[in-house]
Amino acid sequence: MDVVNIFLTSDLGESLEDFVHDQRRFTFDRLGAGGPRRLVEGPMWAFIDWVLSDLAGLELCRRLRADPRTNDAHITMVLEEDDAEDRRRALRAGADDYVIGPLTRTAVLDRVLALQSRGAERHATQRFELGALTIDMAALQARWNEAPIVLRPNEFRLLRFFAENPNRVLTRDDLISGLGKREPAIDERTVDVWIGRLRRAIKSAGGGNPLRTVRSLGYVFDLG
Amino acid sequence: MDVVNIFLTSDLGESLEDFVHDQRRFTFDRLGAGGPRRLVEGPMWAFIDWVLSDLAGLELCRRLRADPRTNDAHITMVLEEDDAEDRRRALRAGADDYVIGPLTRTAVLDRVLALQSRGAERHATQRFELGALTIDMAALQARWNEAPIVLRPNEFRLLRFFAENPNRVLTRDDLISGLGKREPAIDERTVDVWIGRLRRAIKSAGGGNPLRTVRSLGYVFDLG
DNA sequence: AAATCCAGTCACAATCGCGTCACATCACTC
DNA sequence: GAGTGATGTGACGCGATTGTGACTGGATTT
CATH class of the missing domain: 1.10.10.10 (Winged helix-like DNA-binding domain superfamily/Winged helix DNA-binding domain)
Known part of the structure; x- marks a missing residue:
């Protein structure tokens, strides 16, 4: 069975325990400023809040890209509002994608499934x-x-x-x-x-x- | 206690006095075109702005590498934008690393901590x-x-x-x-x-x- | 000036390591 | 499960590298 590993910097305010859906096992994990707490097998989907504090979101994004263990993750930046300059900087920092927040559980899942079906998994743009x-x-x-x-x-x-x-x-x-x-x-x-x-x-x-x-x-x- | 010596050519617009965090003492110092004003014990982390004036950033980088007192520093070049040619020249001048500016205090700290945890200080190019x-x-x-x-x-x-x-x-x-x-x-x-x-x-x-x-x-x- | 000394260069041989080939095995597709 | 393409292996030959001895010519000494 496929495993889909989702990492988030934000708390969705919903319980996001692992579960199985449609032949896939979804695992959720918190993403701290220091990177993922645990490493996983298989593709990794990261959702990073633009504003953690200062520009830490961008920095975290760069760090994931720089680390060979995580540099093939698919990174989505979660922007607060649709600002052209922010989008540009997010992509420049190595993000594959962006979305306007705030996130909900269904938004995250829909997005991952959509990206997966488009074959976007793995091999982040770089x-x-x-x-x-x-x-x-x-x-x-x-x-x-x-x-x-x-x-x-x-x-x-x-x-x-x-x-x-x-x-x-x-x-x-x-x-x-x-x-x-x-x-x-x-x-x-x-x-x-x-x-x-x-x-x-x-x-x-x-x-x-x-x-x-x-x-x-x-x-x-x-x-x- | 570990000492982490950080040298910067740029003024972050924040007060960067020495402070202790997480079992480490961080010292900040300005890096002028002539090199560091004082020499330190322990590993040295330098952040050099690409454009000081003309190509002075590159020149400073070369000079640090040439000086036996500083040639084991970890040098990060701060680029204004992600230009492939600039990156190449930075690395050729002896930089270990580069980052897209502008810098903030947290960006600097995060970067140093990340590099430290990867044991990058030993890896400084001789x-x-x-x-x-x-x-x-x-x-x-x-x-x-x-x-x-x-x-x-x-x-x-x-x-x-x-x-x-x-x-x-x-x-x-x-x-x-x-x-x-x-x-x-x-x-x-x-x-x-x-x-x-x-x-x-x-x-x-x-x-x-x-x-x-x-x-x-x-x-x-x-x-x- | 003759004798001596010493560095620079060359050709050669021995050795060592790289590149390549053909083939076997493995992985993937239909 | 057959067929096709990708990958790992062992063997082999060639070329690169390097130490050596001989020779040359300039420098130094007597």
């Missing part, structure tokens, strides 16, 4: 622009100067991880754990093959080679 | 700035005025060792043990070859010759 390379996390699409790069899932994850850690030597071990493949153990030589395939994919989109080999250590995504 | 020469230890990449220097592993280690001991005559024996090659024994004449190769690599990046030969003794990395 774009990397690294020189000629663009990575669109929403469309799961990478481009080299507009030219689309045809990537298989693992290659995409690899490229994304490099993009998140530019100008840093990443050992083969970093890459293996960065792609979440601690278990089962992966042979370090396999990483060579990943790199080779990724390079070839970029090349056949007309791109250069941003991946520099550091002999006896690992690889670097060179920026600049 | 970097040497020695005249025209830059050595980025994270990317294992050396540059002469922006121009990348193509170095093989041993040459990089050699250059790094020189950068760590500038203006000091290093004997061939110093160099051999400095690169950890005690075993098996290396012929001292081999060092001549290392030097030659390193000089050639710097030269083909358009650089000068910072390595001076001291006859019958060894070599010096000349600085200033």
Whole structure:
């Protein structure tokens, strides 16, 4: 059964215990300024109040985006009123979406179900622009100067991880754990093959080679 | 009790006197174009405004990185807007991180606490700035005025060792043990070859010759 | 000026590590 | 459950890297 994890900064004034509906289990949790109290399996849906205190809502949003454990959450900012400037800032801080509050339980559920049915789950909108390379996390699409790069899932994850850690030597071990493949153990030589395939994919989109080999250590995504 | 030293180039328009919160003492200080007014014990967190005047923010960032007393600071650049090119330049100048401004007191605190909890202070990018020469230890990449220097592993280690001991005559024996090659024994004449190769690599990046030969003794990395 | 010393350079060989291939296995789709 | 595509593996060859010895030429000493 699917699990739908919903996190909120606001108190809806209704009891929101977990429950099952339509083949899905919904779990609710409070989202404090320090992030989620517990981590979950599966997609995460966050609703953040614009005004917690000062700009803490925006900051929390950025923090979720910055943390690798939560950066694929779908984040909805809850605005008090429909202010163009606020909307803009919310999206800039990494929100996928916004809604005019105040929230009710049904509003939250309707929204999540609607977004889910539109396939919005996971892979929050996020774009990397690294020189000629663009990575669109929403469309799961990478481009080299507009030219689309045809990537298989693992290659995409690899490229994304490099993009998140530019100008840093990443050992083969970093890459293996960065792609979440601690278990089962992966042979370090396999990483060579990943790199080779990724390079070839970029090349056949007309791109250069941003991946520099550091002999006896690992690889670097060179920026600049 | 932990001390958290925060330096800012901007005036937050709030009084930011020292205070204690959550078992930590926070100290705030202004960061002028000449660097910090006073030096501190413990980790240093710097927030530098992108636009001080002209590119002074970048310059200040480089200077903090170049100064051995401050080069382990965690530097966050405060950008006015989320521009990919600006981000790139900030990171290249040695910043660890960036945030979209304007800052507020809570934003600063939240950010520091978040970074602290992620153990980011240890992760400050080590970097040497020695005249025209830059050595980025994270990317294992050396540059002469922006121009990348193509170095093989041993040459990089050699250059790094020189950068760590500038203006000091290093004997061939110093160099051999400095690169950890005690075993098996290396012929001292081999060092001549290392030097030659390193000089050639710097030269083909358009650089000068910072390595001076001291006859019958060894070599010096000349600085200033 | 001759003798000596020492650094710079080159060619070469041994070694080590990367890239790649073909194939087996796994995952997913219809 | 068959078929198709993606991914992991082991082997292999090639190229990069690096230590070495020999040679050259300039510096230093006598």
